[in-house]
Amino acid sequence: MGSLLEIKNLTIRFGSKVAVDDLSLRIGQAQVLGLVGESGSGKSVTALAVLRLLDAARVEGAIRFDGTNLLALGPEAMRKLRGRDIAMIFQEPMTALNPVMCVGEQIAEAVRAHNPGRSRSEVRDSVLQAMESVAIPDPARRYRDYPHQFSGGQRQRIMIAMAIANRPRLLIADEPTTALDVTVQKQILELLADLRERFGLTMLFISHDLAVVSQVADRVAVMRHGLLLEEGPREAVFHKPVHSYTKALMGAVPTMSTDIARPLAVVEKARESAVLPLRECSPGHWVRSTA
Ligand SMILES: Nc1ncnc2c1ncn2[C@@H]1O[C@H](COP(=O)(O)OP(=O)(O)O)[C@@H](O)[C@H]1O
Ligand SMILES: [Mg+2]
Incomplete structure (x- = not known):
C-alpha cells in the first residue's frame, strides 16, 4: 500500500540545537501512526514541519504528501493545502478557539477559507454536518453558542469538527x-x-x-531527544518492546502523567547508543541498536 505521508531524513534545527535528527517515517493510506515520547523529544516540531509552520527553524530532508514534497512547495500552494488536505488538532481547545466568536461561525470560517464559492446556507449545512459527525447534540441550537458554554470534551469535539469540516486526507492530532x-x-x-x-x-x-497511542495507532514510533528509537506494528512495540527506552515508557504507563521523570532517568545511559543505526529486529519492527 502506498504511503500518504512520507517523512524522509528530516532534520530540524533551532540555531545549533538539533530538535529532530534524521527522522524517517511513513504513514500508509487510512493508517494511524502513533508518535510517542517524553516532552521535548521533537514530536510537535515534526507535526509543525509537515504543515510548514516552523518559521524559526532550519528544516532539511523531504516531507512527501501523496508524492509532493511539501518542503519544496511555495507559500500559496501550502496555504491551500493546509486545513483542506491536511488538518491539525491541538492539545488545548480553549486556546485554539476564539473565545468571542460563536463556535458555528468558527467552523464556518474554516469551511469558507477553502470553499469561497459556497453560499451561506451551503456553508451552514457543512458546519451542522461537521458538528453532527463529532456528536455535538442539537447542532442547530448550539451553532450560536460560545466556547465557554461547552465542556472541555465538547470543545475538543468542536476543534475536531473544524479540522474535519473540509474532509482532509491527513489529520494530525497533537x-x-x-x-x-x-x-x-x-x-x-x-x-x-x-x-x-x-x-x-x-x-x-x-x-x-x-497507553493512549496504543489504543488508536496501527503502528507506533518512539522518539527521544529528536531521534527515532523504535518503530513498528502496535502489538510488537506495545507488547514486545525492544529498546530500553520503550520498555521504560511501558513501565511508566500507570504513572506517566504524574511522574514522568523518575522511570525515564533509569535509561539515561542509553543516550550514547543514539548514533547507532536502526535495524529490523522482526519484520517491520525497527529499533535503534543499544549494543
Ligand atoms: N520555536 C522554538 N525555538 C527553539 N527551540 C524550540 C522551538 N520549538 C521547539 N523547540 C525545541 O525543540 C525540541 C522539541 O520540541 P517539541 O517538538 O515541542 O517536543 P515535544 O512535542 O516532543 O514535547 C525541544 O527541545 C524544544 O525546546
Ligand atoms: Mg508537543
Missing part, C-alpha cells in the same frame, strides 16, 4: 486528549476511531502516553 480527564479522553479516542472508519482518515497521532 496530544488531543492530554488536557482531558480520563473518561472524556476515552470518548475522544472513540470519536477519532469512528471518524477514521467513516472518512478513511489517515492520522498522525501524537502523545507522550504510550
